[in-house]
Amino acid sequence: MNGIIGKKVGMTSIFDDAGRNVACTVIEAGPCVVTQVKTDDTDQYNALQLAYGERKEKKTSKQLAGHFKAADTTPKTDVIEFRDMNLSKALGDTVTVDEVFVEGDLCAAVGTSKGKGFQGVVKRHNFKGVNDATHGQHNRQRAPGSIGAASYPARVFKGMRMAGRDGGGRVTIKNLRVLKVFPDRNLILVKGAVPGPKGGTVILHK
Incomplete structure (x- = not known):
């Protein structure tokens, strides 16, 4: 299951090939750092643990600080595990949005709805x-x-x-179509609404 972590920027609209105005959500997806690589030999399954968002060092426990230091990265706010990703990555590598999604893909968005x-x-x-x-x-x-x-x-x-x-609960919206991907700005546009407020954490996966 390929995926990436991001945050909701807001909503906008674009015109499709037929000239129709399509509402879409702008998500700043990644770049995410690989903070752990799990394999069948060590953990009995394959997975990549990705981290996103900057966290202050004084608000990070020593255990987490050591975990991030092993990946040679700064403390992060969100740490999510994605099983069976087909990306060949090592500890400390970066995952960008264009490595996971291309225009036309279908994805699922997971977020925390507004209370x-x-x-x-x-x-x-x-x-x-x-x-x-x-x-x-x-x-x-x-x-x-x-x-x-x-x-x-x-x-x-x-x-x-x-x-x-x-x-205020975890909500998953399935089968959202990827309309645009902007790798230079780490942005992805998906058709329709995504749960959560502006600035809220969003998990995108296939």
């Missing part, structure tokens, strides 16, 4: 609510309704969809 705070069931779970405000209905348009039965089972089942904290 929306405490939300009701209509926004959180797409409940319809009571649409008809007549016949004695009063302030029930966005209410959750019944959450349990009567004396049996005399409890609320686990997993009941109710109001609560919404957003």
Whole structure:
């Protein structure tokens, strides 16, 4: 699984060959440093551990600092492992966006969605609510309704969809098409939206 780490820059739009305006997300992908190489002999599987984003040394533990020093690089904020990458890299090498993706590829984007705070069931779970405000209905348009039965089972089942904290979770968007790759600026444009705020970490993989 080839992949790379980056951060979301924002959204823009470009014109395709048919003259249609296509919305896309701009991601600053890489360059990432190889901080560990795992093989069948040492770890029973093949993987490359990539690191991205600068971290202050005073905010880095001694264990992590030694790990990055072994790769001859500065401390990084994000460390992600990609299994079975077909790139032949050694410890301390750099992975750039044009080595992983070309225009026309399909990729999956993994990010942390924006947190929306405490939300009701209509926004959180797409409940319809009571649409008809007549016949004695009063302030029930966005209410959750019944959450349990009567004396049996005399409890609320686990997993009941109710109001609560919404957003702020790991989200994967699959089958995003790569529209443009700018190797000199470490930028990649993918069609559609990518989860997370501007500046948020995004993992792209095939």
